[in-house]
Amino acid sequence: MSWARGYTAAQIALHWVSAVLVIAAFVTHDAMQAAAKAVRDGSWSGYDAAMLVHVIGGSVVFVLALWRLGMLGRRGAPPLPDDEPPLLRAAAKLVKVLLYVIMIVMPVSGILNWFGAVALARQAHLLMEPVVPLTILIHLLGALYQQFWLKSGVLGRMLRPEA
Numbered sequence: 001m002s003w004a005r006g007y008t009a010a011q012i013a014l015h016w017v018s019a020v021l022v023i024a025a026f027v028t029h030d031a032m033q034a035a036a037k038a039v040r041d042g043s044w045s046g047y048d049a050a051m052l053v054h055v056i057g058g059s060v061v062f063v064l065a066l067w068r069l070g071m072l073g074r075r076g077a078p079p080l081p082d083d084e085p086p087l088l089r090a091a092a093k094l095v096k097v098l099l100y101v102i103m104i105v106m107p108v109s110g111i112l113n114w115f116g117a118v119a120l121a122r123q124a125h126l127l128m129e130p131v132v133p134l135t136i137l138i139h140l141l142g143a144l145y146q147q148f149w150l151k152s153g154v155l156g157r158m159l160r161p162e163a
Contacts, residue, residue: 004076006162011071015158018064018103021057025106026132028054036114055114058107065103078162081152092142098135102128 007015031050038044047055080089106128112121147155 004078004162006078006157006160008071008075009161011068011075012158012161014064014068014071018061018068021061021064022103022132022136025054025058025061028057029129032110032114055110058110061103062107065100069100078157081146081150081154084152088142088146091138095135095139095142098131099139102132102135106132 028050031048032054035044035047035051080092084092105124109121109125109128112118113125143155143158146152
């Protein structure tokens with residue numbers, strides 16, 4: 001699935017909007033935990049701004065992830081550099097899969113937990129919480145390593161649409 005020479009402007013925009021929303025959902029996580037505790041205690045007084053950012057942002061991340069996967073399926077992704085070490089190739093693919101799993105499973109499990117009180121969904125959501133920042137950090141460090149150490153130009157593909 002790597003027949004594209006680069007990413008389109010739409011793919012790049014979806015990537016960065018998704019990144020901002022994932023970070024926003026992560027940052028507002030504490031507000032959701034406090035609300036869940038308040039619901040259990042019977043003292044919840046309704047949604048606040050941070051909760052809305054978390055719920056709406058996470059839901060939009062889910063929709064954008066599906067959209068991105070559809071675009072990826074239709075157009076493919078640019079290939080990794082030819083001289084990419086096999087271990088880095090495998091790591092890049094694994095991190096990409098993990099990011100899509102996060103963008104799909106976290107919103108679905110959060111919605112099922114909050115609106116449906118599905119215990120398994122709550123467990124999945126809580127289990128993945130530490131995976132989110134770690135995966136984002138690995139993705140970011142990998143892109144920076146590619147760009148500034150290996151000088152492969154990979155980062156530029158997510159900054160400039162293909163010509």
